[in-house]
Amino acid sequence: MSNLSSSSSSSSEEEEDGDSVSREELRDMMKLMKIECGEEDEVYSRPCCEKCKHVQQSHGKKIIPERLSRGRLQAQLEGEGTYECELTGLIFEASERVLVAYSLLSWSKFNTVVQNPWMIAGPIFNVHVVDRDASALKSVQLPHSLCLAGQEKEKLVLGVLHVTGQDPVIEDVLQSSGSHVKWTVSSRLSPVGAVARDAQRVAHHGAAMLYEDLDSGGLDAHVLRLYLASCNSSHVKDMKSQMKKGRFRAVDINTFCLLLEQNYSLMSEPSGELHSQHLPFTVQSLMFCGFFEAYYEQPPPFTLNLKVHRSDVTAWTATIHQGDLLGSTDKEPSALAQQLLLGSSNFTLQMP
The missing domain is CATH 2.60.40.2660 (Immunoglobulin-like)
Structure with a gap:
């Protein structure tokens, strides 16, 4: 027009x-x-949940990524610090200046590897570092959809499905909030998504x-x-x-x-x-x-x-x-x- x-x-x-x-x-x-x-x-x-909004907080500097083809996104993290993507809710903790590329994936390709007692708890993303080693990212916080208000933490276990080749693994998280799980970046980056154990009644x-x-x-x-x-x-x-x-x-x-x-x-x-x-x-x-x-x-x-x-x-x-x-x-x-x-x-x- x-x-x-x-x-x-x-x-x-x-x-x-x-x-x-x-x-x-x-x-x-x-x-x-x-x-x-x-x-x-x-x-x-962020979900406007009256029950648990008190634990949902913004994190770090807000960034709007560049849109590439086929739904891919790319963001330049200017230096050491924490950055929150306004389009996806992903939160990156960087140790240095680094270019990060990422995209939203469909769980339909990976949900068969999430077996009982584990269940899908949030979106899955493909994340990788463009111009540095993966260690340039200290951690990535992934959004989850669970309402954790009133939940006993010792009974509900949150994790991250890390799809590495033919052997996807569920890895521990550093901490969790009412909206995110925090995952320590390992030696390589690939599809990652939040999962939960024994959460059927959550x-x-x-x-x-x-x-x-x-x-x-x-x-x-x-x-x-x-x-x-x-x-x-x-x-x-x-x-x-x-x-x-x-x-x-x-x-x-x-x-x-x-x-x-x-x-x-x-x-x-x-x-x-x-x-x-x-x-x-x-x-x-x-x-x-x-x-x-x-x-x-x-x-x-x-x-x-x-x-x-x-x-x-x-x-x-x-x-x-x-x-x-x-x-x-x-x-x-x-x-x-x-x-x-x-x-x-x-x-x-x-x-x-």
């Missing part, structure tokens, strides 16, 4: 000819462009991620998909890979919830047409992420309630209003919007 001009007023003749676009239409066009371009919000955010910081299906609804219909994910960017990566066929838009609502490995049920008011009324949440089987789907033939508001299956315990609830859904305006962009999406610059932005 280039040469975007603006004016404080537009004539009625321009409006009739369709040569101007309002702020509201521009906002909706930007939403469509994000869908078409497949952009994803990769910024790491809740995960999770997200009820709601998407609007823009291809399946009609003019007066809305189709919503609800995925359950831990606050684990590898889990979310796997989930989004299943959504590449079709157009989906994230509904901007509060998503945070605490999730245990158990079955959940979805209820709706008005009832709508629900598919898969109950589903299990698990952090192990990540290759195929189940989802709830709700179909409505009436306009919002819709209230969704996620409950523990066969109980009255509510894990998450949200009300979706008219303005939350792109389909509440137009399923298809106007002719002017389509010109913008195709790169036309012959229009004027109508300002209030």
Whole structure:
């Protein structure tokens, strides 16, 4: 999009000819462009958990890495100190100036090596030092998704899966916090991710991620998909890979919830047409992420309630209003919007 001009007023003749676009239409066009371009919000955010937020702290100097091809990131650590990546939540402790390259991986390639009593507890990353020996990094802190409030540390063991060739090993951690595990860098760097032992009854910081299906609804219909994910960017990566066929838009609502490995049920008011009324949440089987789907033939508001299956315990609830859904305006962009999406610059932005 280039040469975007603006004016404080537009004539009625321009409006009739369709040569101007309002702020509201521009906002909706930007939403469509994000869908078409497949952009994803990769910024790491600490879970807003009321139970354990007192132990979640920021660490060191914040850095924004350079984006390379194929999802790879690269950051220059300027000298001895601690640095926190704002995109991934990784925390590096450096002993000298060093260039670090890293990328988010899918657990689907490695989850078979995490066997009971161990379980996945956070995202997995491939990390390596570009211009120095691995010893230039003293430690790496990896995000985890567990809610540790009230947990007895002697009963819950955290570790790091270190994938080294054909013999992946689970290594000890130096310490843990409400958001990270701290791992001492060994002689070599390779895929690493947080794991936990005997944590089946420990809740995960999770997200009820709601998407609007823009291809399946009609003019007066809305189709919503609800995925359950831990606050684990590898889990979310796997989930989004299943959504590449079709157009989906994230509904901007509060998503945070605490999730245990158990079955959940979805209820709706008005009832709508629900598919898969109950589903299990698990952090192990990540290759195929189940989802709830709700179909409505009436306009919002819709209230969704996620409950523990066969109980009255509510894990998450949200009300979706008219303005939350792109389909509440137009399923298809106007002719002017389509010109913008195709790169036309012959229009004027109508300002209030």
